[in-house]
Amino acid sequence: MTNRIETQAKAKGLRLTGQRKLIAQVLAEARDHPDVPELHRRVAEHDERVSLATVYRTTKRFEEIGILERHEFGDGRARYEQVPREHHDHLIDVDTGKVIEFHSEEIERLQAETARRLGYELVGHRLELYARPCRPRGSVK
């Protein structure tokens, strides 16, 4: 039951403690972008002895070695997501906070073109769309 995060962490020379395996597992299973306190809550369901400080240190460590992506969707908290195989951006529902992933090859291309036009070579970007449902029809969940 070794997941991609564990594999990468080991490859980077990190010690695979029980806590880290557990955190890696929870992150690998997460379909959303949990913040650290939330991550800690989920981890605690499996082992309540894991401390919040450890979750903070571990996510930071995981981010440093490039296996986690850190986001800050306007609420001031750091949210983490396993670095995806294919890049995507995020649309945030401003009413519910729900995050939808999307990808637009056309926008990507225009970003690179815009940078080039300014005399730069694009090395990264952050794109977040803040929006609300078109029509106040059937509330989800």
Next chain:
Amino acid sequence: MTNRIETQAKAKGLRLTGQRKLIAQVLAEARDHPDVPELHRRVAEHDERVSLATVYRTTKRFEEIGILERHEFGDGRARYEQVPREHHDHLIDVDTGKVIEFHSEEIERLQAETARRLGYELVGHRLELYARPCRPRGSVK
């Protein structure tokens, strides 16, 4: 010496206290995107009796009525900027930290279209391009 922020605040029915005028002035003069503690520091240079709480409440109030823009450039702090007359996004030179403002009508259009395609109405966005200057040719870092 009434600035745009003051004018708009008055128009929105806010009471123009000495503190608010001072905060508005400092913001109108700012060419950067100061966070609240920094804003408070600058305000204190003119009147040290203005409290930090007031700066927090005032920036929040100003943002609510749409005369300030709130940013969170990855460091978890709220940073404020007077709402510009023409919208722009930012390209950040990753080598020097220099910020270049740009605007792409085409990207804007695609963003709205992307949101609509997902069943949402775009109400805001954040786009930051991270880039480095195009090298003349084959120089190594």
Next chain:
DNA sequence: ATAACTGCAAACTTTTTGCTCGATG
């Protein structure tokens, strides 16, 4: 006059850190 606003301090939240002990490679 009176609702809006301010200062102060206390409380809250998220995140970091010092220290000691424990566990991994």
Next chain:
DNA sequence: CATCGAGCAAAAAGTTTGCAGTTAT
């Protein structure tokens, strides 16, 4: 068995809030 990591608690740092007094309109 030398490090690296974990737990705990205390402390930063940013932000909010209750309350009592002040002020713009």
